[in-house]
Amino acid sequence: MSTLINGLHHVTTIAGDAQRNVDFYTDILGLRLVKKTINFDAPDVYHLYYGDETGSPGTILTFFPYGRIPRGRKGAGQLTYTAFSVPTASLSYWIDRLNTYSIAFAGPYKRFNETYIRFDDFDGMGIELVANDDDLRTGWATGPVPAQFAIRGFHTVTLNEANPDATIKLLTESMDHRLVAEEAGRFRFVAGPSVAAGSGSGSFVDVQHAAGELRGAQGAGSVHHVAFATDNHQTQVAIRERLIDNGFMPTEILDRNYFKSIYYREPGGVLFEIATNPPGFAIDEPVASLGRELKLPEWYEPRRAQIEAGLPPISVK
Template identity: 45%
Template structure:
């Protein structure tokens, strides 16, 4: 099986302007796409990623102005990790202090150096130091030199009651391999450059999570195309007794969704057609993009969306 990895992670935020400012200025990610939640067009859907908007680099948000805070717990994505050059964690710690970002100290986790932090709405995040990541292409902004810039997603940590069945889906359906264990934490990897890591922490008896501001809504895994996605759907049904939704067209990928055994919402998203489907690569994120079925309502939608400037 091909190495697939994570396509994107989607989370819930508070006010849109603050969400946009934090990820593009404090973290220096590129706004790859500015659209709306197709199921709730009264709110934005922001896609942040690398310079090309590649699968594996993308963290997306539904920002709701008055969202109640969520709570990490069993049945949730506990943490989303970005990859940075191994020698850049000191730079980021100083930047977090300057920017007033809530953060921890550098710790070792399964042999890697990790710096944890939170965004303004409570999303649990981390930076993972990756050897030679400085040789990879980087999107840069003022105040963040290329040698320290974020290089996309590293992966996620899932908190579930018992991770065995979740791990079986990662290996059988998504092409991951178990590579390390440390107590209740099990690491799964693929050969992808970005979005290559899923850590599963089994925590039976812990408090269940609650969806809200700062919560991860779902984790999307990569499929090369429709045929690849269909094969994953078949394996989920035949080998794991799990059914997915019908395929949904998200303009930049085509998706199916299902709940994995630990209760976390998973998506399978195609790599194609990509984020340049409706605007040039150099213009990614510049304009509000709407799907065809919402275009007739553009004026009304734009009037209801919160101001970003």
């Protein structure tokens, strides 16, 4: 079977206040706001994308900030923690930085022979920073965090599953993932060319057995979906056909301007997406000015004045 999925593409989360979201991810975590657009399915809500300099697949954390909405609850059937990769020597820097901004954190802990710390953003979104010197990505080298300490991109996503077997079957039989490690009810899978537990930052999916946990509730701070990367339109068509053959019901291919997407539910309830790597975020603005202007798909341009009037102002320092 050919490999059609080559790692993580992006994670999309629900947020509350838009400016607080921008402040946390640009000022504190030092990610770049690479795209300011709208939720294509709800144009009165921003869709904010953060990542490395160009928004490379595997670095992109995105948000729908709905304003005054209740917080979600972490639990079974959810993606509970999104882990980023940072250089091992930077972990003390990040501990100091979180303390400076009065961000409570837990750890350092050990998992799969890697050291990590854990904390939540302003809405309760679960984040981990994993110390890892195998990740050769550079992150955003000219942001507010010095280049030698900058976040490189995703390391792992954690799926909290009450009954993990069906999710594991989907990952291994339909989505090109391989089991590379197991520890204390946590199963680590990797997609794409990485073959070892320590060399696949941006491609890891951890399935955590959430025995007896309440089901998670969606709201501010909860993950809306996780997207996996595929090379192009042809590989997306092939993975869609494979999913249908294996009993899943993916959507038709949808145009998201910066990638094309299909969506489906995994057996535990987490919404999955398969997103193409091209065309990327520089399709409608230069790399040097990514994220500065509100970008709309062409079918919403006639409503620009109305849409802009309904969105709260946000700014990046």
